[in-house]
Amino acid sequence: MKLDILIKNGRVVDPERAIFLDQSVGVAGNRIVDLQSVDNPEAETVIDAAGCLVLPGLIDFHAHVFHGGTAISVNPDVIGLPNGVTGVVDAGSSGWVNYGLFRNSVINTAQTRIKSYLNVVNVGLSTLGGGPTGYLENTNPANFNVEKIARTVNEHRDNILGLKLRYSQDIARGRHFSGDPFFATVELARQLNTGLCVHVTDSRLPADELITHFQADDIFAHCFHGTGHAILQANGELFPDIKAARDRGVIFDCSNGVAHFDFAVARKAMEQGFNPDIISTDLTLRNSLRTDKVFSLPFIMSKYLNMGMSLFDVVRAVTTTPARLMKMQGEAGTLASGAFADIAIVKLRQEKVVFEDTRGERLTGDHYLDNCATISNGQIVYRRQRF
Structure with a gap:
């Protein structure tokens, strides 16, 4: 059997299979091949990954990618x-009004695998933009078009993972809503038998009260923010209800952003064994490739490495866990035989790197992950000549 691509001499890191070994990876078409069943494999293209880590293609579970629509x-x-990212989950950039456009113009045409949360706001985040021309979305439940939301979710269950709500004080302050947007969204998600993703930075309810309404696989987004109601009590201990929520399967996503990460909160939580289930960026045009607060997914991963999280746990949080939540376990987020050939080849470089949180506190690290090559659906879409 002749392979299309053979990656040799790299260290494979695949939490799905609990693998951390020096081994080769073969690609035929758009799938990973079991090299144990191939005698003397030959390949059209051979990539020497000596000194590199070979990872499943990275998944950024919280980003905004309705490019051209917001x-x-x-x-x-x-x-x-x-940056090694072959899969993305859009965090509610579109609502029922413009989801069809998002699906047809971005999701269906991108090389990147994209799944999404549907914003309960009719037009999603299309009103955001900053400056005098942008304004915050209207989350008044009186404006939720339940029938249209339900129809959109039901017609696109292969892609829509659940409903999204931004539940911040600045969105609701001073407005006379018909009811609480959070409770209305939770009720609708349960009626539709779909998931839930809630932006909780500066939420209207305390974290220990808010979390009691989350179920298994619901997403508590921006879990390490330090604005308003955080996940820590005044004494620095995690709220018992937060720990109980993890035990019952609620997903805590750091979804970093420029306004949603506080070193003090993250450190205290992680000292208590509370690492994020998912590491994601909350990428927007404002923060991608522009700031030491976000920049890219490998950059955020590197921050957690320098905060003491193990490489295996960091990789799991951008591969195995998000792939399962995308309903793609065994197909994405792994280098197992038969999975889609989505691969990131990265180098762990020993150099000074600086990370910054929302408040301007900085952490100086001494190592970072540097992406050297990306294979998406069996195609080499990025590769440096030298690693």
Whole structure:
């Protein structure tokens, strides 16, 4: 059997299979090949990954990629693929009004694998943009078009993972809503038997009260923010209800962003064994490739490495866990035989690197992950001549 691509001499890191070994990876078509069943494999293209880590293609579980449909969104192929990101979940950039456009113009045409949460706001985040021309979305439940939301979810269950709500004080302050947007969204998600992703930075309810309404696989987004109601009590201990929520399967996503990460909160939580289930960027046009607060997914991964999280746990949080939540376990987020050939070849470089949180506190690290090559669906879409 002749392979299309053979990656040799690299260290494979695949949490799905609990593998951390020096071994080769073969690709035929758009799938990973079991090399144990191939005698003397030959390949059209051989990549020497000596000194590199060979990872499943990275998945950024919280980003905004309705490129061309919202002012804040990025092009997932341009921003993600050179950084080893082969899969993305859009965090509610579109609502039922413009989801069809999002699906047809971005999701169906991108090289990157994209799944999404549907915003309960009719037009999603299309009103955001900053400056005098942008304004916050209207989350008044009186404006939720339940029938249209239900129809959109039911027609696109292969792609829509659940409903998205931004539940911040600045969105609701001073407005006379018909009811609480969070409770209305939770009720609708349960009626539709779909998931839930909630932006909780500066939420209207305390974290220990808010979390009691989350179920297994619901997403508590921006879990390490330090604005308003955080996940820590005044004494620095995690709220018992937060720990109980993890035990019952609620997913805590760091979804970093420029306004949603606080070193003090993250350190105290991680000292108590509370690492994020998912590491993601909350990429927007404002923060992608522009700031030491976000920049890229490998950059955020590197921050957690320098904060003491193990390489295996970091990789799991951008591969195995998000792939399962995307309903792609065994197909994405792994280098197992038969999986889609989505691969990131990265180098762990020993150099000074600086990370910054929302408040301007900095952490100086001494190592970072540098993407050297990306294979997406069996195609080499990014590769340096030398690693």
